[in-house]
Amino acid sequence: MNPRRWNWRLWTGFLLCVVGFASYLPFFARFPVTRDVPWVNFALLAAGLVLLFAGLRHAFGDPQRYRGKIFGSVFTVLGVAMAAFFCYAVFHVSRQLPASADAPHVGQHAPEFELMDIHQQPVSLAKLLTTPLPRTGASPKGVLLVFYRGYW
């Protein structure tokens, strides 16, 4: 009896693709060094694909010794799909931002406003410009308006 060997390349390759794909949002996106260019995720996906194709070569080239013609093909298709979707999301989707051509420019007056703070108190831009800094109590030299997506 000649039991066929476990095709570790296919399993490891698929695992690397899954980790490379799924770890960006919950983990690597939190650090600017791995968020701006997700090089760790690219590396994991690339390594995963290399292993998957090597595993396929073994499965088809040496079917007496290695398993995996069917599940290996399925894994590889999924791995390629994950890598492709990841690249699409990183290079295309995250650039789909409005042009904001009418945003106020340097040198213009910042449009006035009044909005509620976390204590449900109305706060105006004029008031913010004279609000003491929380840590030092000093008068601010300026205000940095940080618009963010929300939905956290």
Added chain:
Amino acid sequence: MTEIETRGILPVAISVDSPAESANLCRKAGYTFPFLSDPNTEVIRRYDVLHSGGAANGHDIARPAEFLVDTSGVIRWVNLTDDLRVRARPEQILKAAEKLQ
């Protein structure tokens, strides 16, 4: 953010989140600077930073943007990132802040 504050700049965060949601975020992250709610995207539109349907559930939100305003109300620095994932690095803001004296 603390480095911005030590340069004498008050950060003010604005989003569509409700005061309750922002209060929760501040408590968890330990933020002490103002968080303002713009649920109707009124001010977001005034600054032309609306991202129509930008939320995962299709709601309108703000696109990431920063405006540095001096004490006379004049805008001295604007950052409109063209990639959602790339945020302004603190160094860029600090350099702009140093020009305000």
